Amino acid sequence: MTEKSQSVSAAPGSDEVLKVPQFPGCPDFITVRDFNFFYGEKQALKDITLEIPERQVTAFIGPSGCGKTTLLRNFNRMNELIDGVRHTGDIKIAGRSIWDPSVEVVAVRRFVGMVFQKPNAFAKSIYENVVYGLRIAGVRERAVLDEAAERSLGSAALWEEVKDRLHESALGLSGGQMQRLCIARAIANRPKVLLMDEPCSALDPIATIRIEELIKELKKDFTIVIVTHNMQQATRCSDFCGFFYLGRVLEFDRTESIFNDPLGKRTEDYVTGRFG
Ligand SMILES: Nc1ncnc2c1ncn2[C@@H]1O[C@H](COP(=O)(O)OP(=O)(O)O)[C@@H](O)[C@H]1O
Numbered sequence: 001m002t003e004k005s006q007s008v009s010a011a012p013g014s015d016e017v018l019k020v021p022q023f024p025g026c027p028d029f030i031t032v033r034d035f036n037f038f039y040g041e042k043q044a045l046k047d048i049t050l051e052i053p054e055r056q057v058t059a060f061i062g063p064s065g066c067g068k069t070t071l072l073r074n075f076n077r078m079n080e081l082i083d084g085v086r087h088t089g090d091i092k093i094a095g096r097s098i099w100d101p102s103v104e105v106v107a108v109r110r111f112v113g114m115v116f117q118k119p120n121a122f123a124k125s126i127y128e129n130v131v132y133g134l135r136i137a138g139v140r141e142r143a144v145l146d147e148a149a150e151r152s153l154g155s156a157a158l159w160e161e162v163k164d165r166l167h168e169s170a171l172g173l174s175g176g177q178m179q180r181l182c183i184a185r186a187i188a189n190r191p192k193v194l195l196m197d198e199p200c201s202a203l204d205p206i207a208t209i210r211i212e213e214l215i216k217e218l219k220k221d222f223t224i225v226i227v228t229h230n231m232q233q234a235t236r237c238s239d240f241c242g243f244f245y246l247g248r249v250l251e252f253d254r255t256e257s258i259f260n261d262p263l264g265k266r267t268e269d270y271v272t273g274r275f276g
């Protein structure tokens, strides 16, 4: 099994080479091409080209402020809620540009679910939290909502803990349960991609391990992209890793290659904890 890698671009003044491999047996699902992103005058992402494989867990790692959240939030066009942003280049998901004029932004957001750093349960019942997106989409049939609630809570490994109190407030759940509830809400509408921006940073170690186990389960059904500052977490639950540095992706490869055989000195220093 040989893996092609091509050198696409490198940070000016550095000898680091961006590796954009194609991975045999792992079809691409999200394709980022020559992508630049600006908040007003400030350029937050520079010349990003990479392929995210389908039904795998891809982790974005790197120091704070290097653009991980910005790229993640482009995948479901969330950044467009901010005034004065613009981009060049393209992102395709499942072969189609997310900015194709025939693609509606609500369709992109339904296709690409998102879980945030702090579990953001609404002040509603557990049940209503899960079916929230379906209600917004106009679903009324009780049987459809019930099926979605049970399926999503089951997939999020929360059903057994909450099935007897579905109509109690979600605000009574623990932090770890609440984050699993947010995962259930994100998958209720059957997206294909699940984005997670530091989903465990507000959780204790036991709740964190549960979410990591859940992530490994969920990749059977979803293409998962997770931002994490926790290197153990990246090695435990991701298959692929992109290393971000000052708005660029300096390396993208299988996680074991990034950790055991990094190409660049900056990647090596970061994954071994010498800076960050
Ligand atoms: N809403 C915003 N307006 C202006 N600049 C922003 C905004 N959000 C992020 N940035 C800037 O973009 C850069 C990348 O930020 P971010 O994507 O949040 O990085 P990371 O997730 O890697 O910590 C940073 O310099 C940050 O200050």
Ligand SMILES: [Mg+2]
Residues within 6 Å of the ligand: 068, 069, 070, 227
């Ligand atoms: Mg971030």
